[in-house]
Amino acid sequence: MSHDLFERHREKLEQAVAAAGTRGYWSGYKEMPSPRTYGETAQDDGIKAFQSHLGKNFEIDQPTSGAWIGAEDGPFGVALNVKYPAPDVDAMMTAAKAAMPAWRKLGPQGRAGVCMEVLERLNAMSFEIAFSVMHTTGQAFMMAFQAGGAHAQDRGLEAVAYGYSEQMRHPETVDWIKPQGKHDPLEMKKKFTAVGRGVALMVGCATFPTWNGYPGLFASLVTGNAVIVKPHPRAVLPLALTVRVIREVLSEVGIDPNLVCLAVDTLEAPITKEFALHEDTKIIDFTGSSEFGNWLEDNAKQAEVYTEKAGVNAVIIDDFDDIKGIARNLSFTFSLYSGQMCTTPQNIFIPKGGIDVNGENMSFDDVAKAIATGVEKFLSVPERAVEVLGAIQNKAILDRMEEAKKLGDVVLDTTEIDHPMFKGIKCHTPVLIKVDGKEVDKYREELFGPIVFLIATEDTNDSIAKMTQTIRENGAITLGMYSKHEDVIEAVEEAALDAGVNLSINLTGGVFVNQSAAFSDFHATGANPAANAALTDGHFVSGRFRVMQSRR
CATH class of the missing domain: 3.40.605.10 (Aldehyde Dehydrogenase; Chain A, domain 1)
Structure with a gap:
């Protein structure tokens, strides 16, 4: 038997084998809970x-x-x-x-x-x-x-x-x-x-x-x-x-x-x-x-x-013209399942002198504010926010968030959102904390949960160096970057290869650094301490x- x-499943298996070889988009199962796919009474x-x-x-x-x-x-x-x-x-x-x-x-x-x-x-x-x-x-x-x-x-x-x-x-x-x-x-x-x-x-x-x-x-x-x-x-x-x-x-x-x-x-x-x-x-x-x-x-x-x-996932922000795209994409990234994902970024490296946005300098604080404002706006409607945040799985995460606030200046504090469907359940928004890039001990290890460090570095080269150091020491599953300079992109690509981490470049649309597609994306590499x-x-x-x- x-x-x-x-023989019953040969065709799908052969399709899966082919998809793994070509690395293009393919899925064996429907990801939307549609009655057409799963049946009219499937949800009930x-x-x-x-x-x-x-x-x-x-x-x-x-x-x-x-x-x-x-x-x-x-x-x-x-x-x-x-x-x-x-x-x-x-x-x-x-x-x-x-x-x-x-x-x-x-x-x-x-x-x-x-x-x-x-x-x-x-x-x-x-x-x-x-x-x-x-x-x-x-x-x-x-x-x-x-x-x-x-x-x-x-x-x-x-x-x-x-x-x-x-x-x-x-x-x-x-x-x-x-x-x-x-x-x-x-x-x-x-x-x-x-x-x-x-x-x-x-x-x-x-x-x-x-x-x-x-x-x-x-x-x-x-x-x-x-x-x-x-x-x-x-x-x-x-x-x-x-x-x-x-x-x-x-x-x-x-x-x-x-x-x-x-x-x-x-x-x-x-x-x-x-x-x-x-x-x-x-x-x-x-x-x-x-x-x-x-x-x-x-x-x-x-x-x-x-x-x-565990690992210290990172994002490097360099000169980039679509700051709203960065804020929009990272807002979802930080908020998804309250940051309780092995792929969620923790360390956001930004030059302390700011970045170039459409020919004008945008200061570190303004970049940080744009990201914080993006998170606030994204989570401003409770009914929508709770369907992204979900619930905190382990109450120790809440204690960790409070301790993390002591490590730097709080740019955006976490807030509680009452869940409209489950009485007494509170969802928690991410906390964003500014720290100096020189204080590596504050951000070199993973603090699991919706905790984000906005790290002020000397410049983008320093961002690359700090990213490489922390990932070599403690690993990472994901690395993201934003830059409009091809030479910077190439430099981060090389650094990612040396650090042994997968890289996502200039994500501003509907793909996020903490998502991984079967048959195309390799989840982790086995080349840094986050995974073997x-x-x-x-x-x-x-x-x-x-x-x-x-x-x-």
Whole structure:
């Protein structure tokens, strides 16, 4: 049946493989919640499906300690009260490993077919998943639907396409014939098998459980591995739904569903280290803090470890004529999901002597004021603002914002906006703080959340130097710049290559530095401390399997 699934989804898979090669625009799933695409009753059905989980045990027939745990705290005030089976670590690892031989026998095409079917079913559940993402992460609905649903599914599909292509670089069998002159040739039959490394551990994050989780999850699956899905305790439901769908499809094709298990823990009693150091864990995917990501890299020596960690994303502002375009674009960029994105800029480098705008000097303070005014104007309508800002996922971010104000002069203070739909929930606008470029210690590390530093540098060359220094030291996922001088653009391009960070140039329209398009944009590079891998490239999948041969 798995090969029937491959034939059913072959066309889309081949399109995905082609798109990854050409890097143009292509998407496998519709990002707009249109009734035409998802059905007239899809949204209502999704709400009901999400609500059906609240206050109940989330049943999964997998190795468990017998306890039920869970403490997701809905950022919009919706009480989830969902309980999940607590894992028995050794039993779960044993069961997952035992399921691998049958999974291996399906081969790359069979595994790809199963993964494609899973993604199609997840796409059909996009509203249910969107509401589960929204009410665990604090993302506003549209972002939850796009980033948590269709875009996450695209990233999963991209991983399947890369993993499938990498395994198909060689034939499964070959007749090897070596001529021997006047003598009979030497002949052998050779068989090549892609073999997964072992059990993979996918450690989910609290803010983007599916978008950040699907690449590693599907890359490991398609390359022949079992997967333990370990969600962040604050955002379990989206990945629990995902695991349930995967297990259903595995059962339908005759594979032990314990190939993929859900490992839930709590903030008070974490279990990630126990899984990470298990001798059978051979792959780890992690998104989260630099501290724990570095610990995994340093200690989980038996595993291939892929990490995405903290970074100090930056924007360099040089002479530029469309200051309104800068302010408009950055206002959305700073505000989207209250800056709780690994791609949101923190450090905005501006020459203290100002910039040239249409032949006239615009002072640093005026540039800062223009950006601040843009943020205020953009968020001036509460009904619109809350659909961009969403809710603060972790209250520690609010404390961090207050502490950040002490580091410099507040150009724009954060304000609270009452959410019109969820009583008692307050959304928070970004805080913009002016600091001197010489005070690198104030902005050299990431302060996660809607915190923006407007940094006064000696000149644009100093901006480039400070950007390069901070990214080399602490990493970044994104870098943006604005300049009307080609030589400056070339200089920043070279600096970005040296710093190992992806660059966006002169964005003033409907594309933003903190957005990343599957099949075209590489998310992170693996070339600076913010991440040791990129989503998605050949390196991200090739280390998850090995090719074994037999010959006769």
